[in-house]
Amino acid sequence: MRCTTTIIIGAGQAGLAMSRHLAALSVEHVILERGQVANSWRKERWDSLRLLTPNWQSRLPGFAYTGSDPDGYRTMPETIDFLSDYATSFNAPVECETEVLSVSPHVDGYIVKTSEGDWRCRSVVLASGACNIANVPHAAEAMPKGVTSVTPMQYRNPAMLEEGGVLVVGGSATGVQLASEIQRAGRQVTLATGEHIRTPRSYRGKDIKWWMDVTGALDLGIDDVDDVTRVRHVPSMQLIGSPAHETISLNSLQAEGVTVAGRLMGFANAAAQFSGSLANVCALADLKMNRLLQAIDEWIAIKHMEVDVEASYRLMPTRVPETPLLNLDLADANIKTVIWATGYRPDYSWLDVPVLDGRGRLQHQGGVVDAPGLYAMGLPFMRRRKSTLIDGVGDDAHDLSAHLMNFLDGAAAKAA
Amino acid sequence: MSELQTAVQNGVNVEALLGARKDLEAMPQAAEFTWKAACEWINGTHSKTEISGFFGLGEDQAREKTFAVETDHPAVFASEDHAPTPVEIVLSGLAGCLTAGIAAVAQNRGIQLNSVKATLEGDMSILGILGADPAIRNGFNAIRVKYNIDAEASDEDIKALVAQSQKRSAVFDIITNPTNVFVTVE
Incomplete structure (x- = not known):
């Protein structure tokens, strides 16, 4: 069984932004991605879709648009390229084609079972998206x-x-x-x-x-x-x-x-x-x-x-x-x-942690989930109105990575 | 804002309503209400419906009074016109519901109401109820509600009150959306 400190589930904008912040804090982590970077943008959108935000409005931690059409709107291929370039820009530790089968609590952390073997970790960031199921x-x-x-x-x-x-x-x-x-x-x-x-x-x-x-x-x-x-x-x-x-x-x-x-x-x-x-x-x-x-x-x-x-x-x-x-x-x-076209919801069918309410909704306070070391990213109005935007995940990742760091430090102090 | 809100007097206890909403979110079972009415035929098209207890907050709720609503039909229907027609009672139910909502929303938004008046019209071809034309429905083709509101607020804010009231109105929902109705004979 492989072991790391933090596992981020999903290599979209939310998971990548969190990874960038954890890297800056020297928190060892991996991103588990069921497909390739920006998978939902690759596989779950219609052909003509373009982003609703202008190109300039995609400021990610340590990365931004530098092209010649700041007021244009990205096509899906352009969105995929943008997020792939972001992952490359800081060597995000993405494990592609790795489907998470379950996340369950374990002594001082979690066991994450995947199609490519199991992981043990201290904390988990759910960045698998808000729109998994129509x-x-x-x-x-x-x-x-x-x-x-x-x-x-x-x-x-x-x-x-x-x-x-x-x-x-x-x-x-x-x-x-x-x-x-x-x-x-x-x-x-x-x-x-x-x-x-x-x-x-x-x-x-x-x-x-x-x-x-x-x-x-x-x-x-x-x-x-x-x-x-x-x-x-x-x-x-x-x-x-x-x-x-x-x-x-x-x-x-x-x-x-x-x-x-x-x-x-x-x-x-x-x-x-x-x-x-x-x-x-x-x-x-x-x-x-x-x-x-x-x-x-x-x-x-x-x-x-x-x-x-x-x-x-x-x-x-x-x-x-x-x-x-x-x-x-x-x-x-x-x-x-x-x-x-009646909305979407996240899929947590693989989450074996008792943090869902009676209607299957994740219980969290601003992305801090009601289980030690468990965090969410990219949910609607999670911490801010912009929490689901490419331009908005950076601030949430900043706040939650600091919280996660405190959690790890606190757990370490308790163990000592 | 809070100063403004305490100054506003529309006679609606918004704090109690907001408190109830919070309590009921924690105990959704208690939010299940059943409203009741008991009707008895008098004669001809004249009936009397009595309304008293209801079920809510997990138990039967008694009232001190029993209210009565009579219904009949006017002389052009060859009736004796002892009371309004049932469809006029429906209009009054809609008016009462929307107007109560306007008062509650105004109170919550700190808007003083000076007067609220509404006129309602419901269009109906009676060929439907007479069974003369199967293509014509029995009920209203359209209902128009016209509000005249004098309040300490801008026209836009008054329009927003009326829109929000419709959004939260039980009778507006009952009229605009289908409801399963089960009629049995005991």
Whole structure:
């Protein structure tokens, strides 16, 4: 059995950032990676996806973008190259093609069983990602026969879908991007959406992510919010990273021909049933977006930046159909595919440590898991709003590597 | 902010509600409520429904009073119009729920309400209930709720109150989303 001090599970941005910090603290460690560096970006994303953050906004510990297109958005191959270059830059100790089979407590640490043999270690960092499993609601079980269920992790491009119409369920970044792409490919798309986060790609001449960065919105910490459970479950912003820097919204989708309906509530007699609350979820999204824009306006005023940026403006309210769809017979509408863009969750099926709650969610305080020497990385709003961003994992890795170091020192002192 | 909140008086005990939410998150079983009503036919389309106890917080909850809601139909339905129609009671349920929500959210956000008024309209083709056209549903085609609110807040903040109230409203959810209904004969 091999032995090390700390095992990091997953060589994505979160695991690599943690590795960089542990190396700086001279903590002996390895990263176990089921595939190659940036595996999820390689294998679990659709073809056209680009990052939602601009190239410049990928500041990792000791590494940053140096190319000629700071405002562009990375394709998947570019993202894979970027993270691979990061791993190479500090010789990250990655053990590739090593699948973790189980993590279980052991005297003063953990045993990590893998497809390539077992490890013993003092501490473990779970950096295996927040998006391992696509959520599919129970409603899917009652879906009419002859309609194919597809998750965003299976979806690659419109050509792979059976001829016919498509129902996309979910109005976050994934849902709106897939709806737009599939509609543009000549399929009739219906998008069912509950609460969603409408966000313009740019505002007053600057990328929205730039504004969120400079105003400190992305640095918002878990102690700054009144309800951490709520913020951890906020859907992703309706954004697309495209060369044209376009804004994607329910308005742009409807202009392309997509039918927008309320939240999918279930299926009855071969028909999909949608909530009658579409008008309100659109009103909520418009109000929330305007509060974000208002906060940016106020920041500009405080910083006396008016002369440097475009004048303040507001976007058109979301256009809600006069009579939103409540029922849709999938056969009548020739819908052959339902895509469940209903969120993702992490997979901890291999974690034999009693740190999950009744719903299988990891119990942690800012990434410090309720078991000695066990840490998490890269989860939604784990320590900060930016905890899941390539640009955000560095600060979390900084904080948690220090905590981990203290843990190791404390354990050593106790042993002495 | 806390000074502002104590100054605001909408008659909603937000502290108690927030405290209850915290307690119930720790004891989700206690959050399971069952609301009850007992109806008796009087004559014609006239019925009386009595409402008193309910189940919640793990036990039967008694009330000191029993409330009564009567329903009937107007003369154009060849009825005696002793009371509102059931669908008007549904509208009043929606209005009561949304308005209570507005008061609670306003209190929580430190917004003083001066007056809150709502008018409601529910459109219905009665060909549905008469069984004259199978393509027409029995219930409302659409419901419109118009609020007129005077409060110490901006228009945007008032709109946000109304939006948040819908988001947290039981009756809004009951009306906008499907519910399984099991009717049996004992």
